Amino acid sequence: MTKLLGISGSLRKASFNTMLLAQAAKSFGGDYTLADLNLPLYDGDIEEKGFPESVQKLHAQMAEADAIIIATPEYNGNISGVLKNALDWVSRIKPAPMADKPVAIMSSTAGRAGGVTALYSLRLCLVAFQPTIVNGPMVAVAGNYAAFDDDGNLKEESYQNAVDGLMEKLKSSI
Numbered sequence: 001m002t003k004l005l006g007i008s009g010s011l012r013k014a015s016f017n018t019m020l021l022a023q024a025a026k027s028f029g030g031d032y033t034l035a036d037l038n039l040p041l042y043d044g045d046i047e048e049k050g051f052p053e054s055v056q057k058l059h060a061q062m063a064e065a066d067a068i069i070i071a072t073p074e075y076n077g078n079i080s081g082v083l084k085n086a087l088d089w090v091s092r093i094k095p096a097p098m099a100d101k102p103v104a105i106m107s108s109t110a111g112r113a114g115g116v117t118a119l120y121s122l123r124l125c126l127v128a129f130q131p132t133i134v135n136g137p138m139v140a141v142a143g144n145y146a147a148f149d150d151d152g153n154l155k156e157e158s159y160q161n162a163v164d165g166l167m168e169k170l171k172s173s174i
Contacts, residue, residue, distance in 0.1 A: 002030035002174065005065035009072035009083030011038055016108040016144035017071035019152040023160070024069050024106065024139075027167040035061055035086075042088040055089045062090060062097035067104070067170050068131070074109040074118035079125065087125055098129040102173040104166050106139035108147065114140030134173055137165040 006021035018034065025032035039054050040046060051059075062068060072079045090097060105122050107115025119140060123133060139162045141147050147155060154160045 002028075002171075003064060003066045004028050004030050004032045005061050005068045006032060006034045007037065007068060007070045007083070007086070008034065009037070009070070009080035011082055015073075016141070016148060017073055017106075019148050020071045020106055020108045020139070020141060020154075020163070021069055022152060023154055024071075024104070024163050024167055027160075027164045028067075028069070028171060030066075033061060033065075037082050037086045039086055039089055042085055042092075047092055051089075051093060055093070058086060059090050059093045059097050062101075063095075065101070066174050067102045068098065069104045069106070069170070070122065071106045071108060072115065072118050072122055074107060074111065074113075074115035077117045078121045079118050083122070084125065087129075091128055096129050098126070098131040101131050102134055102170055103131040104134045104170045106141075106163070106166065108141040108144040110144055112142050114142035116140050132173060134166060134169045136169070137162045139163055139166050 008018040008021055010017045072083050107118050109115040141159050
């Protein structure tokens with residue numbers, strides 16, 4: 001069975017980005033795991049003493065996954081600090097866990113643009129990892145507070161179609 005790892009750039013319990021990942025995982029099928037990004041802030045002094053267990057676990061999950069989906073909110077025109085911190089930690093452990101691995105990125109934000117700027121920033125952050133980023137359809141859910149129903153499902157067919165299309169491309173890239 002295909003192993004899919006979801007990485008949400010939000011720690012909030014009722015995170016719209018985590019909901020978006022759940023919708024993508026349902027569309028994708030396979031064995032889905034949501035990564036835990038509740039990690040210590042990156043600190044070289046901590047690294048010198050050894051990588052925290054939570055960071056090692058995230059690295060192992062990334063390395064073992066057949067494909068990865070990442071969803072980020074947009075904070076001040078960029079990815080969340082939580083996601084950036086996780087990427088900074090994982091980048092310190094070799095080998096690179098996403099090298100040549102298919103990765104799909106998406107966003108959900110309260111704003112009208114749906115996090116397009118954060119998606120651009122996320123692409124730049126991922127360059128060092130050398131993944132195979134699946135291009136389009138772009139999933140950028142705007143007005144997230146009204147985009148999901150009470151069960152966490154996307155309300156708009158256009159958003160669900162974009163998620164389904166992106167997951168089909170991700171599956172075909174494995």
